[in-house]
Amino acid sequence: MRSWLAAVIFVLCSAVNVHAKDLPDFTELAEKQGPAVVNISITQNMRASPTQLPGMLGDEQLQEFFKRFGIPNFPGQNGGGAQPEYKSQSLGSGFVISSDGYILTNAHVVSDADEVIVKLFDKREFKAKIIGADKRTDVALVKIEATGLPKVVIGDPNKLKVGEWVAAIGSPFGLENTMTAGIVSAKGRALPQENFVPFIQTDVAINPGNSGGPLFNLAGEVVGINSQIYSRSGGSMGLSFSIPIDVALEVTNQLKASGKVTRGWLGVVIQELSKELAESFGMKNTNGALVAGVEKGGPADKGGVEAGDVIIKFDGKPINSSTDLPRAVGAARPGKAVPVEVLRKGSDKTLSVAIGEMPSDPSESAQANKPAVKQDADRVGLILKELTPQQKKKLNGKNGLLVMDALGAVAQAGIRRGDVILGLNNTEVQSLEQFNKQLAGFAAGKTVALLVLRGESTLYVPVKIPSAK
Numbered sequence: 458m459r460s461w462l463a464a465v466i467f468v469l470c471s472a473v474n475v476h477a478k479d480l481p482d483f484t485e486l487a488e489k490q491g492p493a494v495v496n497i498s499i500t501q502n503m504r505a506s507p508t509q510l511p512g513m514l515g516d517e518q519l520q521e522f523f524k525r526f527g528i529p530n531f532p533g534q535n536g537g538g539a540q541p542e543y544k545s546q547s548l549g550s551g552f553v554i555s556s557d558g559y560i561l562t563n564a565h566v567v568s569d570a571d572e573v574i575v576k577l578f579d580k581r582e583f584k585a586k587i588i589g590a591d592k593r594t595d596v597a598l599v600k601i602e603a604t605g606l607p608k609v610v611i612g613d614p615n616k617l618k619v620g621e622w623v624a625a626i627g628s629p630f631g632l633e634n635t636m637t638a639g640i641v642s643a644k645g646r647a648l649p650q651e652n653f654v655p656f657i658q659t660d661v662a663i664n665p666g667n668s669g670g671p672l673f674n675l676a677g678e679v680v681g682i683n684s685q686i687y688s689r690s691g692g693s694m695g696l697s698f699s700i701p702i703d704v705a706l707e708v709t710n711q712l713k714a715s716g717k718v719t720r721g722w723l724g725v726v727i728q729e730l731s732k733e734l735a736e737s738f739g740m741k742n743t744n745g746a747l748v749a750g751v752e753k754g755g756p757a758d759k760g761g762v763e764a765g766d767v768i769i770k771f772d773g774k775p776i777n778s779s780t781d782l783p784r785a786v787g788a789a790r791p792g793k794a795v796p797v798e799v800l801r802k803g804s805d806k807t808l809s810v811a812i813g814e815m816p817s818d819p820s821e822s823a824q825a826n827k828p829a830v831k832q833d834a835d836r837v838g839l840i841l842k843e844l845t846p847q848q849k850k851k852l853n854g855k856n857g858l859l860v861m862d863a864l865g866a867v868a869q870a871g872i873r874r875g876d877v878i879l880g881l882n883n884t885e886v887q888s889l890e891q892f893n894k895q896l897a898g899f900a901a902g903k904t905v906a907l908l909v910l911r912g913e914s915t916l917y918v919p920v921k922i923p924s925a926k
Contacts, residue, residue, distance in 0.1 A: 548628055549567075549669045589712030591718045613680070623639060625637050625697075626673070639659050642658040683697060727749060733919035738906065772789060772797075792811065857886055901923065
């Protein structure tokens with residue numbers, strides 16, 4: 458009996474020992490790479506509003522108390538007085554990429570800073586100069602006057618695999634040189650309004666203060682910059698996102714050379730191809746970026762790209778999803794003519810487009826006016842009205858049908874009052890009669906794509922033709 462029990466204990470201990478050996482050891486990484494990670498503190502000179510006190514921002518009841526009892530020099534009292542200044546401070550992280558003092562961090566860490574202080578691993582502090590920042594990728598380059606600094610080793614994020622161990626070093630909540638570890642949860646993750654960065658998603662604990670710090674692989678190489686977290690509480694919830702280091706270095710090279718980033722610009726509005734939209738265009742898969750709108754006079758317009766085209770290749774690179782296109786275009790050199798392969802009405806077509814330079818502000822598009830009169834609903838539930846000459850003028854002379862109401866199938870698809878229908882599948886709207894005639898030609902159960910203008914944006918909406926009652 459005793460020998461049997463001893464055998465079981467031996468097996469269990471061996472299993473535990475084997476699993477312990479399988480776990481990664483981060484001690485060497487921390488010792489070698491920790492000194493290259495820095496703490497960044499930001500100071501902003503702020504001015505209190507007439508109804509606010511520094512340190513008591515938003516505490517309106519307390520401020521009202523001061524006013525009622527006539528405490529002197531209360532800001533805004535008696536409707537006047539100078540607004541007091543105070544300093545707002547925040548913390549972030551960064552890492553040394555060259556021994557002569559160049560440091561990478563996030564753009565949002567140093568944004569609007571009046572003073573940037575870098576604190577090294579050996580406790581020395583330096584006032585830093587912001588060389589440049591790029592808000593689109595959230596990358597910033599700062600410089601301190603120092604030499605012989607320990608620097609990180611750059612790795613290849615393209616070799617990362619989902620499930621691979623990674624570690625972060627930074628200053629969460631101001632706690633300097635804190636290391637946290639986890640695994641790669643996903644690669645090439647697209648986030649809303651972040652089309653230029655294929656984020657690395659991890660479950661590494663990232664908290665306020667970690668922003669701008671490095672993400673390491675087990676070889677001790679930097680593969681990303683910790684940039685964002687998803688959180689309902691403000692703390693880590695196991696969803697953190699890092700900028701791939703190759704993307705960051707491309708931006709860094711431009712910032713170092715000119716202090717700004719120049720990107721290619723195509724001048725299109727794109728959307729993801731859903732299964733329903735692909736079906737409506739007669740496609741067998743959902744590969745490509747669907748062009749929902751083309752900016753008049755932009756590079757795509759001049760190159761012959763049309764709304765309803767599906768871009769499947771750009772400059773020889775396959776476009777598998779809509780998120781691939783902004784990165785490919787952004788990396789293209791302005792002025793360069795590139796081949797753009799599109800799928801148009803079931804046929805492949807290759808266009809030559811001279812890439813423009815991305816403007817700092819998006820250009821304004823025409824807005825739809827509100828409807829005035831009602832018509833009968835069509836077979837999908839649309840109540841439409843033809844545009845007036847004045848309304849067409851705001852659309853640069855284009856025809857369109859104003860949605861006065863949306864019922865049934867179109868309402869379920871998301872079309873609403875005030876939208877303007879610009880096209881059906883790959884055909885532009887010419888008149889209400891033409892639109893209804895074309896709509897009548899589709900069999901029940903068929904999915905059609907309506908090109909819709911909403912505010913300043915255009916998008917395709919898939920609508921299934923309902924059965925006749």
